[in-house]
Amino acid sequence: xxxxxxxxxxxRSGAEIRCAKVYKDVKQRSFRQAATYLEGRKVQxxxxxxxxxxxSRYGREVQEKLWxxxxxxxxxxxxxxxxxxxxxxxCTDGVLLMELVTDGHGNAAPRLNDVEMTESLALExxxxxxxxxxxxxxxxxxxxxxxxxxxxxxxxxxxxxxxxQAVNAAGNNEAPVMLKRDVDNLATYFGQFAPELIGxxxxxxxxxxxxxxxxxxxxxxxxxxxxxTRAVDMDALMQExxxxxxxxxxxxxxxxxxx
Numbered sequence: 001x002x003x004x005x006x007x008x009x010x011x012r013s014g015a016e017i018r019c020a021k022v023y024k025d026v027k028q029r030s031f032r033q034a035a036t037y038l039e040g041r042k043v044q045x046x047x048x049x050x051x052x053x054x055x056s057r058y059g060r061e062v063q064e065k066l067w068x069x070x071x072x073x074x075x076x077x078x079x080x081x082x083x084x085x086x087x088x089x090x091c092t093d094g095v096l097l098m099e100l101v102t103d104g105h106g107n108a109a110p111r112l113n114d115v116e117m118t119e120s121l122a123l124e125x126x127x128x129x130x131x132x133x134x135x136x137x138x139x140x141x142x143x144x145x146x147x148x149x150x151x152x153x154x155x156x157x158x159x160x161x162x163x164x165q166a167v168n169a170a171g172n173n174e175a176p177v178m179l180k181r182d183v184d185n186l187a188t189y190f191g192q193f194a195p196e197l198i199g200x201x202x203x204x205x206x207x208x209x210x211x212x213x214x215x216x217x218x219x220x221x222x223x224x225x226x227x228x229t230r231a232v233d234m235d236a237l238m239q240e241x242x243x244x245x246x247x248x249x250x251x252x253x254x255x256x257x258x259x
Contacts, residue, residue, distance in 0.1 A: 005164065010100060010108060019086065019108075021096040071164035072096060074141060083135045084159045101152045101159045109152040109159065112189070122193035129158055129186055130202055133179070135217050136160075137210050142167050142175045146182035148189045169210070176207050201225045 001008045004024075011020045075088040075098070087099040101109040112125070129151065136143060143166055150162035169175045183203030191198040200223035208225060209215040 005162075011097075013089075013097065017100055018089070019098045019100040021098065023094045023096070025094075070166060071162075074163040074166040078136060078139060078141070078163075081135065081139045083139070084132055084157065085163070086159060086161060101154045101161075103153070104155040109154045111149060112151040112153055112158065113148040115153050117190075117193045119194045122190040123197075125153075125158055126186055126190040126194070126197060129160075130183070130206075130221060131218065132158070132160055133183060133186075134206060134215060134219060134221075136166075137169055137179065137206060138215060138217055140169050142169050142172075142179045143182050144178045147185045179203055179207055197223075 006021045006023045009020045009022065011018055072088060072091040075085055075096075078085045079087050086101055089097045089099075091097070103109045133143070133146070143160065143163065145162065145165045146160065150160065152159045152161055167175055167178060169179075172178075180203035183206065187197045187200050187202065202221055202223050204225045205221055205223065206215065209219060
């Protein structure tokens with residue numbers, strides 16, 4: 001299977017059948033990773049940071065390496081935490097070797113959008129995936145691009161794949177938006193088969209529990225959140241905007257002085 005980011009092969013590794021994700025060369029594919037996903041990711045030095053900002057060839061190579069490393073790190077971390085992702089083995093020279101996710105017949109598991117769906121199955125899978133979203137966030141991460149196209153249905157349930165865009169929940173300002181989008185994508189897809197899921201607010205509810213320190217695997221979710229009727233403190237909001245503007249100006253001055 002081939003996509004924008006990589007080509008995936010079924011391979012033999014010793015006596016085992018596994019999956020090899022071969023990342024495409026940065027020169028051979030469109031490089032569309034939004035800066036939003038890179039926020040909070042660390043590079044080794046300011047030279048690399050500047051090169052990435054300029055979009056130079058070296059900068060694109062650094063960004064590519066950062067992108068691959070993020071997926072490998074996320075897979076190892078989440079697999080160790082019991083999240084349903086493919087178990088990684090090794091990543092070298094742009095090739096990630098992983099467990100092959102299979103269906104009940106031992107064949108490569110289908111993507112969720114290729115599975116015949118019923119209302120009861122939709123509700124079952126939706127709940128299972130919400131549990132995985134919660135587990136991922138409990139590990140301090142957000143998938144960032146979750147949909148029916150990067151979920152496989154294995155013999156024993158759904159498995160989440162494609163994590164190069166995974167973000168640090170505490171280190172990325174867009175993490176709440178990404179989490180809500182991930183969860184809304186699930187509701188939209190499964191809502192085609194189980195209309196009761198349309199309009200649910202699981203994303204907001206999960207993030208509120210995370211912010212309050214009450215989120216844990218297996219937490220009971222309702223899909224509803226109480227409306228916030230508190231008056232907006234406009235003075236505090238305007239001060240925060242001004243502080244952000246001044247901080248950005250100072251950052252630009254520092255970067256200019258380094259050139």
